[in-house]
Amino acid sequence: MTDSSAPQSEQRVLDNLLEGYRRFRSSGWSPNRERWARLSEGQQPEVMIVACSDSRVDPSQIFDVDPGEIFVVRNVAALVPPFETTPGHHGVSAALEFAVQVLKVKEIVVMGHGMCGGCKAALTQELHGTEPGQGGFIADWISMLDEARGPVAEQFGTSGRPAERQMEQAAVRVSLENLMTFPCVRQKVGNGDLKLRGAFFAISDGQLHLMDETSGEFAPAS
The missing domain is CATH 1.20.5 (Single alpha-helices involved in coiled-coils or other helix-helix interfaces)
Structure with a gap:
């Protein structure tokens, strides 16, 4: 049958x-x-957005833009890896290089979000030690958050929404720091030709939060 x-x-x-x-x-x-x-x-977007692959967080919907207005890269937990030249397939780095050097975007927005499964896994380390194909690819990717996890776990623990939200917002700060390890990004930011921003979208209430450049804290966008 x-x-x-x-x-x-x-x-x-x-x-x-x-x-x-x-x-x-x-x-x-x-x-x-x-x-x-x-x-x-051709395309001439002024903004690049690094967002999570989560099906609930579509930058085009959140910012209500038309085709051609934003250049979007989405991956688990909206992470930007640090600049490195080791052999491999550097998808995010390639997209970043294209946006900055070819499209000459004026801003890069890293947008994290609430209820992020990747950030939760980074916080709990539930996939630690798993094999590729069984969670190992994810574990390796979110290991970029291991250093940021320490202070969050120490102050807020490793479970519950307060801890998860802190991890989600810490991930945005990690990606912004990693962006500055790219020579092309660092040069353009220094020249005033490129602006980096951090954002956080709360799925539960649909509210966008922006990161303060000085304090690194997030507050609802006015």
């Missing part, structure tokens, strides 16, 4: 995607053909 539920589920997922595509064609693409024609010739 075969289980027919899997194919039906797969078809439903595809149907939902195609339904969304049809809505986009009718209300997003067709009425804005001139804009899409211009975008077909």
Whole structure:
């Protein structure tokens, strides 16, 4: 006896995607053909946003922007690795280099968010020691937060929303610090050609928080 539920589920997922595509064609693409024609010739976004891959945190929705306005990189916990030239596939670094050197964006916003699974795993270290494919890739990636985890765990513990929120916001600060290890970023920031910002989106109330450059603390955007 075969289980027919899997194919039906797969078809439903595809149907939902195609339904969304049809809505986009009718209300997003067709009425804005001139804009899409211009975008077909190139892009000139002024802002790069580093955000989490979490399905609940879409920068285009949060900032209500049109196509072509923001250059977005999304990964687990919205992390930027430090500058390094070791062999490997440096996806975030490549995107950063393209945004800064080719697109010449004027601002980079690192946006963390509430209820971040990656930051929670960094805090609890629940994936520590797992094999690649079983959580090891994630564990290796979020190990970038190990140093920042110490003070958070010492003051707030390793469970509960207060501790998790502190870890989520600490991750933003880590990424901002790592951004400054890139020579191209450091030079442009020093020349006043590039601005770095930290942000935090609270899923529970839909409120965006911005980081104060001096204190490193977050407060609701006015």
